[in-house]
Amino acid sequence: MAKRVLTVDDSKTMRDMVAFTLKNAGFDVVEAEDGQKGLGVLGSANVDVIITDVNMPNMDGMTFIRHVRAQPQFKSTPILVLTTEGSEDTRQKGRDAGATGWIVKPFSPEKLLQVVNKVCP
Amino acid sequence: MSSDRPSALDLDQFRATFFDECAEVLPDLDSRLSTLDANAVDGENLNAIFRAVHSIKAGAAAFNFRSLVTFAHGFEALLDRLRDDRLELSADVASVCVRSGDVLASLVEAAQKGTDIPEGFGADVLAEVEALINPEGTPAAIPEEKASAPTVSEMQSWRINFTPHRELFRHANEPLLIIRELKRLGELEVCCDRTGLPELATLDPEEAYLGFSFSLRSKASRADIQEVFEFVDQDCDLVIEAFSPEPPKEAKVPSRALLPGSAATAKSASSERKAKSPSFVRVDLARVDRLINMVGELVITQAMLTQQPSEVGTNLRDQRVQGADELAAHIRELQECVMAIRMQPARTVFARMNRLVRELSNKLGKKVRLVTSGDETEVDKTIVEELVDPITHMIRNAIDHGIEMPEQRLAAGKPEEAVIHLSATQRAGNILITIEDDGAGIDAEKVLAKAISKGLVRPDADLSEEEIHELIFAPGFSTADKVTEVSGRGVGMDVVRRNIASIGGRIHTNSQKGQGSSFTVVIPLTLAVLDGMHVAVRGEKYIIPLASIVESLRPDRRQIRSVAGGDVIFIRGEYIRLIYLHQLFNVAGESENSHPALVVVVETENGTKAGLVVDELIGQQQFVFKNLNENADPVPGIAGATILGNGRVALILNLEDICSIASASLKRNSKSGLEHQHEAVLDAGEMSALAQASASAEPVLQTQA
Numbered sequence: 001m002a003k004r005v006l007t008v009d010d011s012k013t014m015r016d017m018v019a020f021t022l023k024n025a026g027f028d029v030v031e032a033e034d035g036q037k038g039l040g041v042l043g044s045a046n047v048d049v050i051i052t053d054v055n056m057p058n059m060d061g062m063t064f065i066r067h068v069r070a071q072p073q074f075k076s077t078p079i080l081v082l083t084t085e086g087s088e089d090t091r092q093k094g095r096d097a098g099a100t101g102w103i104v105k106p107f108s109p110e111k112l113l114q115v116v117n118k119v120c121p
Numbered sequence: 122m123s124s125d126r127p128s129a130l131d132l133d134q135f136r137a138t139f140f141d142e143c144a145e146v147l148p149d150l151d152s153r154l155s156t157l158d159a160n161a162v163d164g165e166n167l168n169a170i171f172r173a174v175h176s177i178k179a180g181a182a183a184f185n186f187r188s189l190v191t192f193a194h195g196f197e198a199l200l201d202r203l204r205d206d207r208l209e210l211s212a213d214v215a216s217v218c219v220r221s222g223d224v225l226a227s228l229v230e231a232a233q234k235g236t237d238i239p240e241g242f243g244a245d246v247l248a249e250v251e252a253l254i255n256p257e258g259t260p261a262a263i264p265e266e267k268a269s270a271p272t273v274s275e276m277q278s279w280r281i282n283f284t285p286h287r288e289l290f291r292h293a294n295e296p297l298l299i300i301r302e303l304k305r306l307g308e309l310e311v312c313c314d315r316t317g318l319p320e321l322a323t324l325d326p327e328e329a330y331l332g333f334s335f336s337l338r339s340k341a342s343r344a345d346i347q348e349v350f351e352f353v354d355q356d357c358d359l360v361i362e363a364f365s366p367e368p369p370k371e372a373k374v375p376s377r378a379l380l381p382g383s384a385a386t387a388k389s390a391s392s393e394r395k396a397k398s399p400s401f402v403r404v405d406l407a408r409v410d411r412l413i414n415m416v417g418e419l420v421i422t423q424a425m426l427t428q429q430p431s432e433v434g435t436n437l438r439d440q441r442v443q444g445a446d447e448l449a450a451h452i453r454e455l456q457e458c459v460m461a462i463r464m465q466p467a468r469t470v471f472a473r474m475n476r477l478v479r480e481l482s483n484k485l486g487k488k489v490r491l492v493t494s495g496d497e498t499e500v501d502k503t504i505v506e507e508l509v510d511p512i513t514h515m516i517r518n519a520i521d522h523g524i525e526m527p528e529q530r531l532a533a534g535k536p537e538e539a540v541i542h543l544s545a546t547q548r549a550g551n552i553l554i555t556i557e558d559d560g561a562g563i564d565a566e567k568v569l570a571k572a573i574s575k576g577l578v579r580p581d582a583d584l585s586e587e588e589i590h591e592l593i594f595a596p597g598f599s600t601a602d603k604v605t606e607v608s609g610r611g612v613g614m615d616v617v618r619r620n621i622a623s624i625g626g627r628i629h630t631n632s633q634k635g636q637g638s639s640f641t642v643v644i645p646l647t648l649a650v651l652d653g654m655h656v657a658v659r660g661e662k663y664i665i666p667l668a669s670i671v672e673s674l675r676p677d678r679r680q681i682r683s684v685a686g687g688d689v690i691f692i693r694g695e696y697i698r699l700i701y702l703h704q705l706f707n708v709a710g711e712s713e714n715s716h717p718a719l720v721v722v723v724e725t726e727n728g729t730k731a732g733l734v735v736d737e738l739i740g741q742q743q744f745v746f747k748n749l750n751e752n753a754d755p756v757p758g759i760a761g762a763t764i765l766g767n768g769r770v771a772l773i774l775n776l777e778d779i780c781s782i783a784s785a786s787l788k789r790n791s792k793s794g795l796e797h798q799h800e801a802v803l804d805a806g807e808m809s810a811l812a813q814a815s816a817s818a819e820p821v822l823q824t825q826a
Contacts, residue, residue: 011176013139017183020135055172075327078293084179100293101352106182118302119352121295 003120004028004046008038008064009053009082014105018051021109022116035059039067042074049120050079051103054090062097069098078119139180140233141403146173147226148472154222155476157215164204170218171200177225186232189225192243195250196221202254217249219476276307278364279346281335284314285357289329294353296333302349307339402502404462412458415451422447456743460646464499467545467554470508471496474516474543481520488527488538489520495545500552504644507624508554511617515556515640516541518614523560523638533635535559551668552646557639563632565589572598587728590630594618622777625651625746629728643668653744653763653773656721657737658702659710662771664744664763669776671722671730673738687783690720690732697722699732700783705758725777733779746773757782 005027007018019029030045032038034056041047050068054061061081068074081094081102091102103115150173153166178193199218202208224243231238281303285296303309314332318324337346346361347354426444471493482489500508524530524539531537542557565586572578572592584592592598596615621628626644645651645668652667680690681699688699699720702708720732744763749756760775 010172011142011180013135013142013180013183014176016138017135055168055175057169057172076290076293076295082179095292095355098292105179118349119293119298121298 002026002028003048004030005049005051005116006030006032006038006041006045006047007051008032008035008056008061009051010034010056011053014053014082017109018112021112024109025113027116035061035064035067038064042068042071047077049116050077051082051116052079053082054094062093065094065097065099076121078121080115080119136184139184140229142180143177143229143233145403146177147222147229148469149173151222151226152472152475154215154219155479157210157218159210159212159215162203162210167200167204171197171204174200174225177229181229181232184232186228188238188242189228189232192221192224192228192247195247195254196225198254199250208253214253217246217253220246221250276338276340279335279337279339280360280362280364281337281346282332282360283335283350283357284332284359285329285353287328287330289353289356290327292352292356294356296329296331299349299353300333300335303335303337303346306341306345306349307337310336402463402465408458408461412455412462415455415458418451419448419455422451453743460501461499463502465502465505466496467498467500467505467552468496470505470512471543471545473509474512477513477516478520478541481517482524485520486526487520487524489524489541490538491516491541491543493543498545498547498552500545500644501646504552504624504626507620508642508644511620511642512543512554512556514614514617516543519556519558519560519638523558523562525561529561547646551643554642554644555639556642557637559637562634562636562638563590563593563630564634568592587630590632593630594628627725627777651744651746651773652741654721654741655739655765655771656719656733656735657739658706658735659708661706661708662739662765662769663702663735664771664773665721665723665733666760666773666776667741669723669725671724673719673721675718676720687786692722692732695730697730697732698783699734700779701734703734703736705779705782723776725780729780731776731780731783733774744771744773 005018005022007015007022007029008031009015009018010033015031015033019031022029030041030047032041035052036059038050038052039059042050052061052064056064059067065079065081068077068079078100079098081090081099082105083090083094083102084105094102100119101115103112107115150170153170153173156163156166157170174193174197178190178197181189181193196218199208199214199221203210203214203218208214224246228238228243230236283296283299289296300309300311312334314334315330317330317332319330324330339346343361343363350357350359353359422444426441426448474493475491478489478491519541524541525533525535527537530539540559542555544553544555544557546553546555569578569584569589569592572589572595573580573582575597577592577595577598578584594614594617596613598613598615618628621642621644624644626642629641629643630638631641632638653664654667654670654673656663656665674692676690676692680692681688682691688701689696690699691697703710718734718736719738720734721738722730722732724730746760747762747764749759749761758775758778759772760778761773762770763773765771
């Protein structure tokens with residue numbers, strides 16, 4: 001069965017690009033506009049990998065990650081944070097919140113797939 | 122890098138989404154920037170601004186819009202400092218932010234249209250931004266795109282010792298995945314170190330106990346191997362050793378994005394140019410779903426209508442009637458669904474006004490606050506776009522001409538700060554946009570004097586207050602004592618009225634000297650379909666827009682009086698001029714109905730009422746508006762045409778035209794105004810007879826005005 005990725009981003013452009021790239025590579029993709037909606041999606045669908053942006057309205061990425069990790073069923077779900085080049089700070093904050101790794105924006109489709117494959121169980 | 126994945130997927134198809142998103146984000150950004158206040162820092166507002174700039178930057182980076190990325194990066198860094206309180210939000214900083222927003226918007230526009238950005242565009246603002254970020258002067262360079270690790274061509278042997286810390290699993294990292302990644306790099310041998318494994322009873326399944334040592338034969342570089350461990354390097358002890366000597370580190374390849382004049386630059390410039398700018402509407406998915414459901418229903422109804430009676434006893438006629446009823450209901454709903462797709466909240470226009478008010482009032486030294494309401498009222502997308510200019514102009518006018526200087530306001534016993542209230546409401550088939558200020562109001566004497574001096578009215582004209590207010594809409598009229606930079610740009614209220622009329626709207630003024638003015642723009646909910654009253658005049662069919670109809674009645678003969686220049690009808694204490702449509706349009710033939718004819722009372726944009734005399738009211742229904750301008754010269758009194766159910770064409774009346782044609786002919790017939798004629802012709806007894814007659818008149822149909 002295809003692995004399912006949840007992409008959480010308030011930018012439709014980003015969500016579309018992530019979804020397009022991953023779907024082309026055979027992943028199943030579900031989307032959410034912010035952390036809060038992301039939690040809603042997780043409540044109703046099985047997800048193998050989560051990719052989240054940091055800056056989002058309603059619930060930011062870090063809070064979202066903490067909420068996800070706090071739930072036992074998501075203890076070992078890989079979570080990738082979208083960061084920008086040079087923001088070591090964001091990576092560290094992401095790690096502290098429980099993220100598995102990060103993807104640096106802007107990314108090529110190849111790079112996105114590489115990182116998702118790297119953490120995808 | 123994995124080679125078994127599809128390569129170079131074309132992400133250019135998401136450009137449209139990106140610009141679409143920018144179009145949505147930028148007005149909000151603009152409005153938020155204009156509310157940045159040094160005295161009251163609003164953290165949520167700053168966060169929203171940051172997010173907007175950040176998302177534009179991320180998208181721009183994905184499509185390689187270099188100038189946009191560079192600028193957005195600096196702007197973002199500035200906003201980040203403001204968010205973290207590393208930089209204080211002073212009035213100067215707020216101004217830099219507002220200007221940065223402008224540059225950002227221009228750069229987005231240039232990227233979208235593919236126009237060349239002039240050398241050094243926005244550089245001054247960016248320099249200010251950078252000076253704020255780094256007062257010491259070290260430029261906040263945009264981080265360079267990391268050069269991809271050079272691949273080593275020679276086979277090498279590596280020994281890797283990987284000892285995870287106990288907490289490795291807490292971030293959902295997994296040694297097995299690392300082994301899988303390493304295996305992609307070349308030939309791999311794995312040795313597991315189980316010495317850390319505790320007794321089963323004390324084993325915590327959520328902790329990592331196993332260590333690994335690998336020997337890898339690969340063409341990969343040290344950096345490639347390190348990359349495999351990049352997510353775990355804080356959660357493990359890692360030793361990577363080369364058996365054979367490593368090749369020398371290659372020099373970093375400079376970022377192609379930043380290399381001016383290179384082939385890469387040329388390529389990206391041409392790809393920026395390639396961007397087209399189609400117009401998109403973003404639609405709530407629920408609305409599209411509803412639309413699809415409706416189409417489904419239509420298909421079922423169609424099947425019902427075309428079905429042959431297969432069973433004896435099926436009543437085909439009943440079925441057809443039922444089918445036709447359902448079809449009508451479904452088409453109505455389908456139409457509403459389609460219209461809903463084009464709907465946009467008034468917020469999209471209102472949001473742009475904050476800034477205008479702020480900048481203009483600062484410039485003029487006035488204190489003005491903009492209050493909006495009904496921001497969520499939905500308006501057709503085309504109309505929304507057409508509204509921007511008129512509203513901008515009227516707000517400019519209000520601030521420039523209407524609102525007094527603070528000291529004058531205080532002297533007049535008003536609060537120092539003026540309020541402009543911009544509101545949108547939906548009433549029946551119309552949207553009402555009201556721009557209301559508590560300024561000085563329209564000075565009727567001044568307006569009249571100006572109009573006389575400009576030769577717009579005769580010096581001896583006796584005009585009512587409302588008629589004088591109407592003069593501000595006359596072409597070439599401007600109340601400003603001198604042309605100001607702010608609103609005297611040769612664009613007057615006549616243009617505003619024309620713009621609004623072009624989208625089928627009307628504008629009303631109401632002003633009290635010293636109390637303020639209000640302008641109400643009434644526009645149809647949508648452009649394409651209108652509710653109308655279908656009437657017959659000597660066999661010809663016309664459509665009167667329903668929104669303008671006040672009531673319809675069959676008057677008593679006694680109610681109608683001839684005055685010099687024409688007939689009037691007395692209804693509810695008002696004299697209303699009668700306009701005989703058959704005369705106006707020169708329709709030959711006799712009325713099929715015996716007298717008295719039917720009168721449809723209509724109200725035009727300036728509140729003038731008139732009674733249109735018709736022979737028959739055929740009914741009220743929806744009409745699809747067809748413009749005649751492409752096929753015929755404009756006919757005064759006719760707004761357009763529609764096609765009736767029987768295939769015949771009916772003309773849609775332009776009531777403003779009709780009233781002005783009628784009043785022009787009236788003026789030819791009489792020297793003084795209509796108002797005076799009433800008094801001259803009717804004595805008190807006649808007046809009361811008229812009033813009684815009007816009370817007994819039989820209303821035929823009454824429509825909400």
